[in-house]
Amino acid sequence: MIASMALSTLGDMTRGALIGNDVEFTGVSTDSRTIKDGDLYLALRGEQFDGHGFVDQVSDRAVAIVVEEKQSVSLPQLIVGDSREALGFIGRYCRDQFDAPVIAITGSSGKTTTRKMLSAIMAMVGEVGATKANENNEIGVPKTLMSLQQEQCSAVIELGARHIGDIAYLGRFVHPDVSILLNAGSAHIGEFGGYENIVKGKGEIYDVLSDEGVAVVNIDDKAHKTWLKKLDGKRVLTYSIESDSADVYAKNISLHASAAVFDLCFEDDCVRVSLNAGGVHNVSNALACAAAAIALRVSMEDIAQGLANFKPEGGRQALIKLNENLSVIDDCYNANPSSMKAALDVLAAHGGNRIAVLGEMGELGSLAGEMHRELAQYASELPVDEVWLLGNFALEMASELGEKAKVFESKSEIAEALAQLSDLPATVLLKASRFVALEEVIELFRRGQA
Incomplete structure (x- = not known):
C-alpha cells in the first residue's frame, strides 16, 4: 500500500462497527494462504467460497480482520455490511494518496x-x-x-x-x-x-x-x-x-x-x-x-x-510460428462479435493460405444464434480460404459459409487437421470466448509433433 491506513478510517468510510483496539495496516490479504505478518485480513464471500471460514487460520499473523459477522477471535475486527465494498474503500484511500x-x-x-x-x-x-x-x-x-x-x-x-x-x-x-x-x-x-x-x-x-x-x-x-x-x-x-x-x-x-x-x-x-x-x-x-x-x-x-x-501479449493476436510454413494468430483470450470481425480482418491481411478457426462466443443471451450467423456471413465475404468451426453454433454457421466451412467435434481434431496441412505457407487464426480455451489447440499440435 502507498500509505498506512487506520482501521477506524476504514470504519468511517464503511460505517462499520469497530471491536477492539484501533490499529494501522500497510498490507491487505483476502487469502489465508498468502497473508503476511501485520496484514489486514479481509474475509470475502462468493458463490463458492467464504473467507470467514479461515479467520482462525490467520489469527496469528493478521493485525486485524474485516468481516461481515462478529468472529470469536481476540483480534481487532471491523464488522461491515459488505466486505467487497470495504476492499473498494481501501482502494479509494490508496488512490487518494x-x-x-x-x-x-x-x-x-x-x-x-x-x-x-x-x-x-x-x-x-x-x-x-x-x-x-x-x-x-x-x-x-x-x-x-x-x-x-x-x-x-x-x-x-x-x-x-x-x-x-x-x-x-x-x-x-x-x-x-x-x-x-x-x-x-x-x-x-x-x-x-x-x-x-x-x-x-x-x-x-x-x-x-x-x-x-x-x-x-x-x-x-x-x-x-x-x-x-x-x-x-x-x-x-x-x-x-x-x-x-x-x-x-x-x-x-x-x-x-x-x-x-x-x-x-x-x-x-x-x-x-x-x-x-x-x-x-x-x-x-x-x-x-x-x-x-x-x-x-x-x-x-x-x-x-x-x-x-508496444508488443501484443499472448492470446491477443500474438503471432506464433509453429513450424517453417505454419503461423498462428493466437487471439484466444476472449471473443465477441466486434472482436471476432476485427480478428478476421487481421487474418485477411496475411498472404498464403488463410484459415480461421472459430469457437463459440459466450454471454450473448437470446441473440447468440443470430450473432453467430452474422459472423459467418461476414467471414464468407472475406478473402479467407477456410473457416473451421467448433461449438454449439458450428452447424448454423457452416450453413452460411458453404464450401468454406469445416465443422469439428473437438480441439484435438483441429490440432490433427493442422498437422495434415500441406507444405504451402498458411496462417491460422484461433479465436473464441475464454471458456472454450481454444489455445489448447496449440499445445495439442506441439505434442503431436514431438
Missing part, C-alpha cells in the same frame, strides 16, 4: 490491448502503475489501486462490466483524471439485457471523472452522440480513424499482416507511428491512447515511440 494522474479504460472490446499500449506510452515519462492480467473487476480494481506507489508517474486502470452499475461502482474508487470509452458493442449483451444498456453502462465511466477530468470519446462509435450529450461542460478529446474533424485522428493508414503504420495527428502536428499490431481496430485503440496522453501533456514524439515499443 496517489498524486499522479489516473487513467481509466473501458469498452466492449480492446480494453487490455489499449491498457498495454497506453502503459507503453506513459513509460516514456516514468514508471507506470497498471492493471495486471484481467484484474478489472470489483476485487481486482481495488487491489490494483492498493499496489500504486508514489514514485509512479501515472496509473492505467482497466474497468470491466457485465451489468449496468458495474462501472459506476468501480469508478467511485478509481476517480479517474482521464476516462477512455473505446466502444459499445455486443460483448456480454445477454448479461446487460440489450445494446441500450451497454451504452448506458459503459458511459458510466464519464460520470465518475474528477472535477477537472478529461473524457476521451470515440466519435466513430454510433453511441458517441449519447456520450457527448452527457459530457456537456466537461473537457473532451475526441478521436477517429474515419474523420479529421476529431481532435485526434489518423491518416495515411497502411495495414500489414502484423503491423500498422499511420500518421497520428493533433491540431497542426502529425507524427508517423509504427505499431506492432495489425488491424484498423488497433489503430483506433492507439488513437484513444494518444488522446489520453495528449490530455496529460505527453509529447507527440513520446507517444509515437511508446506505441512503437
